[in-house]
Amino acid sequence: MVGLVGRLWNLQYKSIVKEALGKTLAVAKFFCVLHITNTYLCTFALAYGPSMVPTFNLTGDMFLAERLSIKFGKVGPGDIVLLRSPESPQKVMVKRLLGLESHSVTYVVDPMKSDRCDTIVVPKGHVWVEGDNIYNSRDSRQLGPVPYGLLEGKVFCKIWPPKEFRSLMKSGMKDPGFVVDAI
Amino acid sequence: MLPTLNLTGDLVLAEHVSHRIGKVGAGDVVLVRSPVDPRRILTKRVVGMEGDTVSFYVDPMYSQTTVVPKGHVWIQGDNTYASSDSRHFGPVPYGLIQGKVFFRVWPPDGFGTLEQ
Numbered sequence: 001m002v003g004l005v006g007r008l009w010n011l012q013y014k015s016i017v018k019e020a021l022g023k024t025l026a027v028a029k030f031f032c033v034l035h036i037t038n039t040y041l042c043t044f045a046l047a048y049g050p051s052m053v054p055t056f057n058l059t060g061d062m063f064l065a066e067r068l069s070i071k072f073g074k075v076g077p078g079d080i081v082l083l084r085s086p087e088s089p090q091k092v093m094v095k096r097l098l099g100l101e102s103h104s105v106t107y108v109v110d111p112m113k114s115d116r117c118d119t120i121v122v123p124k125g126h127v128w129v130e131g132d133n134i135y136n137s138r139d140s141r142q143l144g145p146v147p148y149g150l151l152e153g154k155v156f157c158k159i160w161p162p163k164e165f166r167s168l169m170k171s172g173m174k175d176p177g178f179v180v181d182a183i
Numbered sequence: 184m185l186p187t188l189n190l191t192g193d194l195v196l197a198e199h200v201s202h203r204i205g206k207v208g209a210g211d212v213v214l215v216r217s218p219v220d221p222r223r224i225l226t227k228r229v230v231g232m233e234g235d236t237v238s239f240y241v242d243p244m245y246s247q248t249t250v251v252p253k254g255h256v257w258i259q260g261d262n263t264y265a266s267s268d269s270r271h272f273g274p275v276p277y278g279l280i281q282g283k284v285f286f287r288v289w290p291p292d293g294f295g296t297l298e299q
Binding site: 146 | 279
């Protein structure tokens with residue numbers, strides 16, 4: 001009688017352990033898929049700061065960025081991109097791409113102080129990025145053309161705040177007459 | 184990268200953790216995405232980190248000294264006579280480092296860590 005109870009207990013214990021291992025494996029697989037998607041397919045990020053006003057708010061907008069376009073070279077002028085900062089490698093910035101290699105870019109050097117414009121040809125392997133809010137943005141006008149290898153993702157959709165949920169595909173080229181969307 | 188790495192191709196192991204936690208320093212052999220061609224990855228040695236003063240020979244008579252700017256590293260190939268590196272394209276942003284080489288696997292007589 002005791003032997004039978006003992007054997008039943010062993011059986012139950014084994015099945016509990018097996019079930020626990022199975023569930024742990026399922027969770028581990030889920031995190032692996034999440035990590036692969038985040039690194040190679042699509043990621044979301046929170047942007048804060050004044051440099052991309054009015055496209056992104058000062059206090060922080062969440063958006064989705066995909067990573068495949070960068071790897072296949074399918075970015076062009078007008079796209080909003082995520083890139084690693086050339087002066088602080090732990091920071092990731094979000095700016096608008098204005099010129100690829102061998103493009104000739106004209107930019108306002110310091111709009112707070114004067115209207116002086118400068119033209120530069122973007123060297124091979126580099127890109128020119130600028131924030132939409134040129135009055136308060138630290139970008140290629142101060143840092144110089146940025147190597148293409150620092151690009152990390154292309155922003156395609158804004159998801160937070162929910163009333164500003166919209167696609168950010170190549171519809172908004174930097175336009176001096178841009179009116180703030182009252183969505 | 185002679186004489187550290189052979190002309191005909193060595194197989195090396197590189198780890199992706201060190202550069203994320205900031206443990207890459209002068210003297211390390213690193214994998215770096217080329218600033219000139221973003222599809223190529225180069226293997227070079229880090230000679231100077233940000234803030235270091237680096238001097239290099241532009242030609243056998245004339246040497247130049249630069250300070251590595253913030254957030255950048257100075258990379259040079261070990262074979263300075265035939266290497267396209269920071270002496271040509273300038274300091275490279277730290278964010279372009281892809282990994283640190285720590286071990287050679289092939290050829291078998293070079294099996295082990297790389298010499299400094």
